[in-house]
Amino acid sequence: MNFSPPLGAALLATAIAGPLTACAARTVGEPLSFYRGKTLDNVAAVVDEGFLYAVQDDSVLVGAEPTFDEAQWGASAWTVLAVCADAETLEESSRAELIVVPTAGLNPAERRAIESGTFHDQQPSCDMHSSAEPS
Numbered sequence: 001m002n003f004s005p006p007l008g009a010a011l012l013a014t015a016i017a018g019p020l021t022a023c024a025a026r027t028v029g030e031p032l033s034f035y036r037g038k039t040l041d042n043v044a045a046v047v048d049e050g051f052l053y054a055v056q057d058d059s060v061l062v063g064a065e066p067t068f069d070e071a072q073w074g075a076s077a078w079t080v081l082a083v084c085a086d087a088e089t090l091e092e093s094s095r096a097e098l099i100v101v102p103t104a105g106l107n108p109a110e111r112r113a114i115e116s117g118t119f120h121d122q123q124p125s126c127d128m129h130s131s132a133e134p135s
Contacts, residue, residue, distance in 0.1 A: 030090075033117070036081065036117055039077070043083070055068055057101075058120070079100060079111075080098055082117075083098045083124065097124035
């Protein structure tokens, strides 16, 4: 994957190496755009061990400092702005790139804009040699 986060954004790339536990219900076969506006626990609930991911923390978009780290993977404290993967669904994917912001402090208008894809035009690089489009 080729990443170029915006100024002030933090990027973490890692792999899931153990069994996943998450509070979110497991959804099956949803398109990548389904996860826009959802929290990271929703993503963690559908991916398998060995899943490679990169998280770009764009906290600066909501006036906060980037603080995402690997220990926060799967936490509801992070809301997904955009996701791209090497397949059409996360269940079929072996790797993905996500852009997140802190969930705390998002107002209802920001939440609606995130869900509709109009909050910010930031998109993952999606350089994964796949036809999967960013959400």
